[in-house]
Amino acid sequence: MMEEKARPMTMKDVQAKAEEKKCPVQQSLVFIEEFLAEPMCGRCFPCSMGSYEARIRLRRIVEAQATEEDIERLQRIASNMLKASMCKKGKDTAQFISEKITMEEFRRHLNGECPDMECKSHIRFIIIPERCTMCGLCKDVCKDNAIIGEKKKPFLSGYLPFEIAQKRCTKCGECIKVCPEGAIIIEAIAVSEEKVGA
Secondary structure, three states, rough: OOOOOOOOOOHHHHHHHHHOOOHHHHHHHHHHHHHHOOOOOOOOOHHHHHHHHHHHHHHHHHOOOOOOOHHHHHHHHHHHHHHHHHHHHHHHHHHHHHHHHOOOOHHHHOOOOOOOOOOHHHHHEEEOOOOOOOOOHHHHHHOOOOOOOOOOOOOOOOOOOEEEOOOOOOOOHHHHHHHHOEEEEEOOOOHHHHHHHH
């Protein structure tokens, strides 16, 4: 029995994969990564070099390391690709990025904000003490040992409350899934807090 060959990825597939995300920066990064992985032919310089450079810039934005220059470079890359790419695939990629860059949510990443809470460098997970019943389910499921605290036992007091060690947390979200009280939430990392910690 012959194995069926995998169907080549189309530009529609690339766009569908990107649109699984809510954040326009994440959408742009996924689009570029999927485009580079298969549909891009690499025959024209503006498209191939532009796509690799765009991926670098988008990763900087996702990782909260970007400046205004990164946005400007992305705009220039998209403009060059739109004009000079030899095929529709390159032009479609440029068009997708061009449209996302104009969105307010995209630029807010420069201020340390991801309004859609998808860029891990812009968010943190915290435990709200008033909601936490100290059941320990979050601690049990945390593969990074990022949750500190003691499980509550009957007739005893003086427990160390549960909290998340931010430097250990990889923001996988497993703790949120198991918390029966909704005591773990995602919040934006304030720019002022980042500066204080620098």
